[in-house]
Amino acid sequence: xxxxxxxxxxxxxxxxxxxxxxxxxxxxxxxxGTVFVLLVNALNAPETSSTAMMSLYFTNxxxxxxxxxxxxxxxxxxxxEERKSGSIESLLxxxxxxxxxxxxxxxxxWCFFLFLxxxxxxxxxxxxxxxxxxxxxxxxxxxGIALIGALFISAGTFxxxxxxxxxxxxxxxxxxxxxxxxxxIFRDVLPSANLRDALSYLSILEHMDDFSRGIVDTRxxxxxxxxxxxxxxxxxxxxxxNKGK
Amino acid sequence: xxxxQNLAKSFYGAxxxxxxxxxVEDGEILGFxxxxxxxxxxxxxxxxxxxxxxAGTVTLAGxxxxxxxxxxxxxxxxxxxxxxxxxxxxxxxxxTYRAELCGVPRRETKARVDEAIGKCFVDDVATKPIGNLSKxxxxxxxxxxxxxxxxxxxxxxxxxxxxxxxxxxKVRELIRDLKKDHTIxxxxxxxxxxxxxxxxxxxxxxxxxxxxxxxxxLRQEMSQHPGLVVxxxxxxxxxxxxxxxxxGVTHAARIGAAGETRVLIESAHGADLxxxxxxxxxxxxxxLLELTPRQASLxxxxxRLVAKEEAAPETDSEAKSRERATxxxxxxxxxxxx
Numbered sequence: 001x002x003x004x005x006x007x008x009x010x011x012x013x014x015x016x017x018x019x020x021x022x023x024x025x026x027x028x029x030x031x032x033g034t035v036f037v038l039l040v041n042a043l044n045a046p047e048t049s050s051t052a053m054m055s056l057y058f059t060n061x062x063x064x065x066x067x068x069x070x071x072x073x074x075x076x077x078x079x080x081e082e083r084k085s086g087s088i089e090s091l092l093x094x095x096x097x098x099x100x101x102x103x104x105x106x107x108x109x110w111c112f113f114l115f116l117x118x119x120x121x122x123x124x125x126x127x128x129x130x131x132x133x134x135x136x137x138x139x140x141x142x143x144g145i146a147l148i149g150a151l152f153i154s155a156g157t158f159x160x161x162x163x164x165x166x167x168x169x170x171x172x173x174x175x176x177x178x179x180x181x182x183x184x185i186f187r188d189v190l191p192s193a194n195l196r197d198a199l200s201y202l203s204i205l206e207h208m209d210d211f212s213r214g215i216v217d218t219r220x221x222x223x224x225x226x227x228x229x230x231x232x233x234x235x236x237x238x239x240x241x242n243k244g245k
Numbered sequence: 246x247x248x249x250q251n252l253a254k255s256f257y258g259a260x261x262x263x264x265x266x267x268x269v270e271d272g273e274i275l276g277f278x279x280x281x282x283x284x285x286x287x288x289x290x291x292x293x294x295x296x297x298x299x300a301g302t303v304t305l306a307g308x309x310x311x312x313x314x315x316x317x318x319x320x321x322x323x324x325x326x327x328x329x330x331x332x333x334x335x336x337x338x339x340x341t342y343r344a345e346l347c348g349v350p351r352r353e354t355k356a357r358v359d360e361a362i363g364k365c366f367v368d369d370v371a372t373k374p375i376g377n378l379s380k381x382x383x384x385x386x387x388x389x390x391x392x393x394x395x396x397x398x399x400x401x402x403x404x405x406x407x408x409x410x411x412x413x414x415k416v417r418e419l420i421r422d423l424k425k426d427h428t429i430x431x432x433x434x435x436x437x438x439x440x441x442x443x444x445x446x447x448x449x450x451x452x453x454x455x456x457x458x459x460x461x462x463l464r465q466e467m468s469q470h471p472g473l474v475v476x477x478x479x480x481x482x483x484x485x486x487x488x489x490x491x492x493g494v495t496h497a498a499r500i501g502a503a504g505e506t507r508v509l510i511e512s513a514h515g516a517d518l519x520x521x522x523x524x525x526x527x528x529x530x531x532x533l534l535e536l537t538p539r540q541a542s543l544x545x546x547x548x549r550l551v552a553k554e555e556a557a558p559e560t561d562s563e564a565k566s567r568e569r570a571t572x573x574x575x576x577x578x579x580x581x582x583x
Contacts, residue, residue: 002345002348003345003346003348005345006342006345006346007346009342010331010334010342014331014333014334017333018333085329087330087331089295089323089325089327089329090323090325090328090330090387090390091346092294093295093321093323094318094343094346094347095314095315095316095318095319095346095347096315096346097315243295244295244296
């Protein structure tokens, strides 16, 4: 447990000593702010409530595709860098298991992902000044972002365990999350209703639609929890096999 | 205590390490010697649990590394051959991180970190980022990190690589000092280092142990060609021919002369030629300045053992041995403690 905390702390703070963190942070605020302003302008009609405004912010497709890129970049170095530089040897000869290393790194990267959203808390506060805002859906919206973020980062952790090349890891992670996102969107063309239902779980927008309306469905929590566990399990196995290569 | 039994590793069917067994007792330094690609690093990686062995067992402080890796690794300090540290971290930060990683209790962390930093003389760079340090400092930070949780067994893969001669002497002293509290397995390709630091030597070649013992026993075993160095006053061109005539001399060669004659003679095993050489020299009226028995050096032992299979003729291996001796010899000023 102590080792886990040590690993996640190192991982989280290491972002802030590289220029990457600031580039991501700036780009994210730029995109996120632009989306917010466009939505405010588009919906600047008296009948639209501010809560609905935040809901649109949470389910915006461009924002999500951008988040996929961001999460792939955040997670690409987690294990591939350690393997490329060889520091994985020092790390894994310390009394820690591969699972602890993978979990610690995942949580560290996830914390950084959450950190990105800290400045966006200004948006609901801004809206609250000009109009009445319902706190429930906003909070559940952020919960949704945190969960989907965990999903993205876990896929990225797995991709990073597969290769020593960070760029390859980033592209692979992006392919995994974008692929499942697209399947979720285009599942309507499928003939079988059962299959469509099953694949609806892949649809991030559907998850976020619920969360942004204030619905916290346990099925969605279980879905995210089990998928994250699955990806981390795969990453651990991949690390066990690849570490010495 | 560290025990290795029938350890083997093959990569894609080719054996890199083939049935290696040895034991390092508490308070002992075992030197692990071998040419490049002999399997030293692979063996060390298996000992540390980083590489799973194809066969065999490793027992670290009484714990099986394969069966109970987490508990066993608690007693292990490891300095890898290709030392990679996190360049963005500051030295003290990294040491604290390692201490936490290795389960040092929170109350003791600061004291242990300070102790390790002091022991490895990296105090003066403690607040610098590791990426800005020279190779020598980085190597010592790696060593300090291996010590911070006071492991019972230390595995050091070429600990003096990249250090300047003064630092080498200091690190060697440090390693000898660490012997009190740790069992140490040390690999190196610097032959004098093994003799200076290690209690026992193990030579490995092509994945197999080819010899083990103290440096004295290894030398005795291998000194099949005892020799004498004879130094005569003045330049005497026929000296080597004359000395070669002495019964028992198998080989005599002049090895450089500047105002004097220096002849290296070799004899069959066991023959003591000193008296015969003295009589021959006085009978010819030459002045004998020096008569030194030449001991087989560890280089000779190493080259003989390792080059044996290459089927090189003796004179060739002799030449290689001299060549080796000049390339691996540490400059004289290293012994200067300042």
